[in-house]
Amino acid sequence: MPEPHPRIFYADTSDVIAKKILGSTLIYKAQSATIIETEAYQGSNDPASHAYRGKTPRNQAMFNEGGYAYLYLIYGMHLCFNITTSPENVPGSVFIRGIQIDDEIIIGPGRLTKRLGLSLSDQNRCLYQDPKLQIYPGLWAQKNQITAHSRIGIKHGLDLKWRFKIHSTY
């Protein structure tokens, strides 16, 4: 039996984890999804981040140590799913933008949370301890290529190339 990514996997900064987690397998409600697109968000060094101006009730989950779920509602209707990174009280998260389930490609943070059935009750779940929500190392044996891009839907921090996509090359 393979093990989920351990606690130490999430200890680095979000831009590193966002790349490293591509191709990993997300397990939720008997569904198995491959992570194919991510973005990184940090803290006071990242003007696009919810945590740019410090801790608030909404973003408190971003201050967890690495490996916890951070979810929030955007535009009154879409749930967005992140995984925290970095030590406790150092805000950082990997925002999941795209997944693949079997042959179905799902791009868009709101679409994928709806498809998987994630909800705010999954807030703060630990990805390496909670059996309901887990992430395993990828089983992609192919040679893959990762590209870096500007993040979507933000007004600041567009110079940071913190959106990452994995492409299978065969």
Add this chain to the structure above:
DNA sequence: CAATAGATCATCT
């Protein structure tokens, strides 16, 4: 095709 508008609400100022 590309551009725009509308939905809809918790959070922050």
Add this chain to the structure above:
DNA sequence: GATGATCTATTGC
């Protein structure tokens, strides 16, 4: 009271 780490439908070229 304004806004936003979005998505879809619709309009316009």
